[in-house]
Amino acid sequence: xxxxTQTPKFQVLKTxxxxxxxxxxxxxxxxxxWYRQDPGMGLRLIYYSASEGTTDKxxxxxxxxxxxxxxxxxxxxxxxxxxxxxxxxFCASSEERRGPSSYEQxxxxxxxxxxx
Amino acid sequence: xxxxxxPDIHITVSEGASLELRCNYSYGATPYLFWYVQSPGQxxxxxxxxxxxxxxxxxxxxxxxxxxxxxSSFNLRKPSVHWSDAAxxxxxxxxxxxxxxxxxxxxxxxxxxxx
Numbered sequence: 520x521x522x523x524t525q526t527p528k529f530q531v532l533k534t535x536x537x538x539x540x541x542x543x544x545x546x547x548x549x550x551x552x553w554y555r556q557d558p559g560m561g562l563r564l565i566y567y568s569a570s571e572g573t574t575d576k577x578x579x580x581x582x583x584x585x586x587x588x589x590x591x592x593x594x595x596x597x598x599x600x601x602x603x604x605x606x607x608x609f610c611a612s613s614e615e616r617r618g619p620s621s622y623e624q625x626x627x628x629x630x631x632x633x634x635x
Numbered sequence: 636x637x638x639x640x641x642p643d644i645h646i647t648v649s650e651g652a653s654l655e656l657r658c659n660y661s662y663g664a665t666p667y668l669f670w671y672v673q674s675p676g677q678x679x680x681x682x683x684x685x686x687x688x689x690x691x692x693x694x695x696x697x698x699x700x701x702x703x704x705x706x707s708s709f710n711l712r713k714p715s716v717h718w719s720d721a722a723x724x725x726x727x728x729x730x731x732x733x734x735x736x737x738x739x740x741x742x743x744x745x746x747x748x749x750x
Contacts, residue, residue: 523678550735559644561742562679569735573724577737609678613736619667619686621736622729626671626678 521545524626525610531633532600538596540630542610550613551593552624553577553585555606562609568593600634607631637662637730641741648714648716649749656711656744658726667729668709669738670700674722682724696720721748 523544534540544551549570554562562579568587580603584596593612597604611624640659648654660666665709671679685695690702700711709726721743727738 541715552737559742561740562738563740564737567735567737569733575733575735611679619684619729622667622669622738623681623684624738626680628678 523610523612523625525608525627525630526630527630529631530635532597533635534601536600537596537598538600539597540608540610540632541592542594542627543592544610544612544625545591546612546614546625547590548612548614548625549590550621551587552611552613553583553593553595554609554611555579555604556609556629557606565595565608597632600632602634605632605634636646637728637739639726639728639739641724641726641744643744644742644743645747647723647747647749649708649719650727654711654713654716654720654746656724656726656746658709658711658741659707660709660726660728661707662728662730665696666709668700668702669727669729670694670698670711671725671727671740672722673725673743679725685739716746718748718750720734 526541534546552567553565564581566585568574571590606632610627614623638661669684670682685702723743725743726741
């Protein structure tokens with residue numbers, strides 16, 4: 520049982536390049552999330568998917584797109600990378616049951632992205 | 636709008652000393668509150684959670700937290716810190732938005748442990 524996995528672990532891009540960050544979970548969770556973590560700013564939500572086939576913007580969606588490929592996988596795409604997107608990106612999932620346990624999120628190990 | 640404040644950016648304690656990390660939240664309804672820990676280069680791990688009931692909750696690794704509604708606080712405590720506790724700690728509040736259950740995080744407190 521791997522939990523939440525993310526690839527790649529590290530990536531360096533040049534300004535204007537594109538790339539896709541991959542995330543998969545094997546816990547049969549319904550909801551999945553993408554965050555970015557920047558020093559002194561905590562985690563900020565980029566996009567989320569409450570269930571397969573649905574996606575919604577979070578707090579900082581500009582410059583990103585997402586795809587909920589199936590129940591397991593949720594990818595984050597940078598179409599034209601900018602230095603401001605240098606960050607650590609975390610994927611998370613939760614079992615969207617009714618009630619407070621639906622807020623309990625499980626995190627992947629992160630992808631450290633540098634845009635030069 | 637909901638928010639979480641962690642007023643201490645960086646705390647240093649000696650190994651064996653007690654620890655308290657502060658967290659204040661702003662949320663109109665009954666809050667669901669969480670503490671996560673992030674070791675260097677790792678993802679976030681859930682330490683403990685408060686949903687309802689007993690205001691003192693126990694978590695993993697010997698941590699506990701106390702919910703105080705009157706102070707809008709959910710402070711994390713540990714009686715005796717170990718060197719392995721050095722990490723960054725995040726407080727979060729659960730927020731319902733449409734069909735999604737989301738977390739709003741504080742900016743984190745970095746804990747350094749001296750030997």
